Amino acid sequence: MIAGLVYQISMATQSIFGGIVPNDIGGFAPNDIGGFAPNDNGGSVPNVTSFDDVISLTSRNSSAMSVTSSMVFTSENGTVCDECDVAEIFSPPRLSPRADLWGLRGGFSHDLTTGYDLLTTLGRSQSWHELQSSKPGVLIASPPCTWYSAIQNLNMHRYSADVREARSRDAGQLLGYALRCCKEQLLCGRGFVFEHPWKASSWKLPAVTEFLCLDGVATIDFDQCATGLQGPNGQPIEKRTRLMTNMPQIVEVFSKLQCKCKVKHLNIEGACLGVRLGPYCQVYTPALCDQLLGCSASYIHGDDLENSEGF
Numbered sequence: 628m629i630a631g632l633v634y635q636i637s638m639a640t641q642s643i644f645g646g647i648v649p650n651d652i653g654g655f656a657p658n659d660i661g662g663f664a665p666n667d668n669g670g671s672v673p674n675v676t677s678f679d680d681v682i683s684l685t686s687r688n689s690s691a692m693s694v695t696s697s698m699v700f701t702s703e704n705g706t707v708c709d710e711c712d713v714a715e716i717f718s719p720p721r722l723s724p725r726a727d728l729w730g731l732r733g734g735f736s737h738d739l740t741t742g743y744d745l746l747t748t749l750g751r752s753q754s755w756h757e758l759q760s761s762k763p764g765v766l767i768a769s770p771p772c773t774w775y776s777a778i779q780n781l782n783m784h785r786y787s788a789d790v791r792e793a794r795s796r797d798a799g800q801l802l803g804y805a806l807r808c809c810k811e812q813l814l815c816g817r818g819f820v821f822e823h824p825w826k827a828s829s830w831k832l833p834a835v836t837e838f839l840c841l842d843g844v845a846t847i848d849f850d851q852c853a854t855g856l857q858g859p860n861g862q863p864i865e866k867r868t869r870l871m872t873n874m875p876q877i878v879e880v881f882s883k884l885q886c887k888c889k890v891k892h893l894n895i896e897g898a899c900l901g902v903r904l905g906p907y908c909q910v911y912t913p914a915l916c917d918q919l920l921g922c923s924a925s926y927i928h929g930d931d932l933e934n935s936e937g938f
């Protein structure tokens with residue numbers, strides 16, 4: 628059974644965002660809620676370094692309410708969503724165009740391609756307010772993972788200290804904002820899926836490991852070749868991926884999406900037929916979109932899962 632931790636959260640729309648805090652090894656790491664500096668009142672906000680701080684800060688608001696894990700994860704009555712069922716951050720529209728096939732309302736997709744520069748305070752502010760007003764039943768968050776990739780670590784020596792610091796700070800901002808949005812979904816009883824490669828070093832960051840300790844949050848690894856990912860030459864690409872989620876349906880469904888290839892995979896760290904495979908593989912296959920949408924429909928409609936015990 629899920630332990631009954633109770634979080635005090637604010638229902639006010641006041642933004643409480645932390646900045647980036649230096650870690651002990653001279654770089655920068657995202658704090659738990661990452662994001663931007665000015666709040667709605669135009670002032671600065673205190674640095675926040677842990678979820679306890681977040682809870683403490685948000686509890687100061689008079690309109691705080693309690694959300695228990697049973698409220699967060701109950702599926703009997705479906706989730707509380709408002710203007711849309713499925714929305715995405717850090718991606719062009721991937722799920723929304725197919726949402727109606729699943730009886731779902733597609734929502735926003737916040738990304739550079741849709742006019743949201745989430746590296747800027749303005750971009751995150753616009754995105755955040757849209758999240759607050761739309762209240763999507765499920766949010767898919769795919770923040771950039773390049774900085775946290777194994778190949779990036781190998782090339783780290785090529786960058787000056789200033790460049791390393793700047794890139795780390797930017798990556799932390801984006802990762803922190805993604806976590807902030809996922810946490811908002813979690814605390815408001817709505818679903819989220821956070822996606823990063825399973826090998827990414829981001830999974831070891833304190834902000835992420837602390838998030839994983841939150842009640843009802845789980846991870847599941849799957850292989851994208853099992854959703855039909857293949858190179859321009861038709862060769863399968865494994866792209867093992869980790870999802871962090873509060874949706875039992877995601878764990879149930881994606882645990883079955885494991886590689887069954889009988890031929891050699893195409894190496895993602897290169898090119899094929901003149902196509903760089905890194906950016907190429909960022910596009911979700913229709914099958915992957917449909918798996919996520921199917922889980923979202925099930926979660927939003929409150930369908931029971933036979934094997935969700937122990938989640």
Ligand SMILES: [Zn+2]
Binds near residue numbers: 852887888
């Ligand atoms: Zn495979």
